[in-house]
Amino acid sequence: MAGTELFGAEERKEINDVMETGILFRYGHDAQRNNHWKAKDFEAEVKKITNAKFAHAMSSGSTAIATALAASGLGAGDEIIVPPFTFIASVEAVLFIGAIPIFAEIDETLCLSASGIEKALTPKTKGVCLVHMCGGNANMDEIMAVIKKHNLILVEDAGQAFASSYKGTFTGLFGKAGSYSFDFFKIATAGEGGVLVTNDEETYKKADVYSDHGHNHVGAKRGMEDHPFLGFNYRISELHAAIGVAQTRRVPSIKKKNQFNKKFMQDLLSKNKNISFAKLGDPDGDSATHLNIFLPDTAAAQRVVDEFNAAGVAGFDYWFKNMYHFINQWDHMKNLQTVSKLPVELFDKPQDYVKMQLPKSQEVVGRLITLASSLQENFRCYRQ
Numbered sequence: 001m002a003g004t005e006l007f008g009a010e011e012r013k014e015i016n017d018v019m020e021t022g023i024l025f026r027y028g029h030d031a032q033r034n035n036h037w038k039a040k041d042f043e044a045e046v047k048k049i050t051n052a053k054f055a056h057a058m059s060s061g062s063t064a065i066a067t068a069l070a071a072s073g074l075g076a077g078d079e080i081i082v083p084p085f086t087f088i089a090s091v092e093a094v095l096f097i098g099a100i101p102i103f104a105e106i107d108e109t110l111c112l113s114a115s116g117i118e119k120a121l122t123p124k125t126k127g128v129c130l131v132h133m134c135g136g137n138a139n140m141d142e143i144m145a146v147i148k149k150h151n152l153i154l155v156e157d158a159g160q161a162f163a164s165s166y167k168g169t170f171t172g173l174f175g176k177a178g179s180y181s182f183d184f185f186k187i188a189t190a191g192e193g194g195v196l197v198t199n200d201e202e203t204y205k206k207a208d209v210y211s212d213h214g215h216n217h218v219g220a221k222r223g224m225e226d227h228p229f230l231g232f233n234y235r236i237s238e239l240h241a242a243i244g245v246a247q248t249r250r251v252p253s254i255k256k257k258n259q260f261n262k263k264f265m266q267d268l269l270s271k272n273k274n275i276s277f278a279k280l281g282d283p284d285g286d287s288a289t290h291l292n293i294f295l296p297d298t299a300a301a302q303r304v305v306d307e308f309n310a311a312g313v314a315g316f317d318y319w320f321k322n323m324y325h326f327i328n329q330w331d332h333m334k335n336l337q338t339v340s341k342l343p344v345e346l347f348d349k350p351q352d353y354v355k356m357q358l359p360k361s362q363e364v365v366g367r368l369i370t371l372a373s374s375l376q377e378n379f380r381c382y383r384q
């Protein structure tokens with residue numbers, strides 16, 4: 001993925017700033033840090049790209065989505081609609097804030113559909129955790145209509161969709177809060193890191209406090225501030241944030257190259273009438289980190305995967321079978337195998353996770369093969 005392919009002098013410079021002071025922590029040590037505030041700089045870079053009013057960097061995309069859910073007011077016993085196609089972190093986040101995941105159907109955008117959400121509603125549904133998959137964006141006009149009609153809290157896991165937008169608004173900024181991941185398999189990486197975004201000051205303040213043991217960060221005495229409520233340690237280190245700064249600055253040019261390469265591949269592949277592509281809520285806003293190819297059906301996709309494997313082709317994902325991104329591989333989740341009891345085990349659940357049927361999602365993911373973007377030389381050679 002692009003970010004990891006582009007490590008260079010800029011990343012080293014940001015890291016060296018931190019190494020020279022030895023202040024690896026985002027809070028405190030004001031006198032020693034030589035005015036280096038990499039977590040704040042990282043947040044500023046993310047705001048520049050997304051136009052978010054507020055951004056808060058954290059230790060991972062997983063902690064960022066968990067914080068986004070909690071800071072949006074979702075918690076124990078609340079039913080939250082989730083997709084069956086996502087990195088499992090989105091579902092784990094719902095479980096670990098004490099809420100109850102309710103699975104709904106996705107459509108050809110690879111994201112929850114408005115009709116899928118509406119069909120999964122129960123009188124207890126409080127929120128939706130919408131995941132923008134594979135660099136793209138969901139059908140936001142339709143989804144927002146359902147969110148408003150049923151007075152739901154929308155939280156967006158845009159872990160895979162940083163820099164993707166829908167009709168001018170960036171993913172993560174349609175609901176109460178959203179999150180991005182900066183792990184190794186993203187448009188930009190911080191090594192490990194995540195950023196929460198919101199346009200709501202109250203939600204931002206809650207996230208800031210929640211992700212640092214309840215400290216409200218008012219006043220100069222680190223650790224001796226007021227604690228409006230409990231939190232936990234989801235802090236990002238300055239070293240990770242430093243890499244995030246340099247990498248995020250690269251994102252506009254990465255996105256441009258991704259879009260160019262994706263179009264090139266798509267134009268070529270379009271000549272085959274058996275191939276089509278995942279839809280995008282807004283094609284112009286695609287971050288183009290993934291080329292999502294539909295074969296006519298699951299059997300055809302499986303044949304292609306077998307042939308790829310036999311020929312030694314790498315760099316593709318068949319999520320239906322291989323990866324940690326589809327519900328078919330989540331037996332431990334479906335059986336609620338937990339190391340110690342979670343709140344979800346104490347509540348009545350409207351869905352039997354083992355027996356539930358999601359035929360549309362099975363059909364969509366069954367015929368999907370994804371190629372991740374690459375800016376490497378061999379990709380460029382292929383283009384000539």
Ligand SMILES: Cc1ncc(COP(=O)(O)O)c(C=O)c1O
Nearest residue numbers: 060061062087089159160181183
């Ligand atoms: C949609 C989505 N949400 C959350 C995450 C978790 O991010 P992280 O690995 O930074 O914890 C990922 C990571 O792949 C993801 O794809």
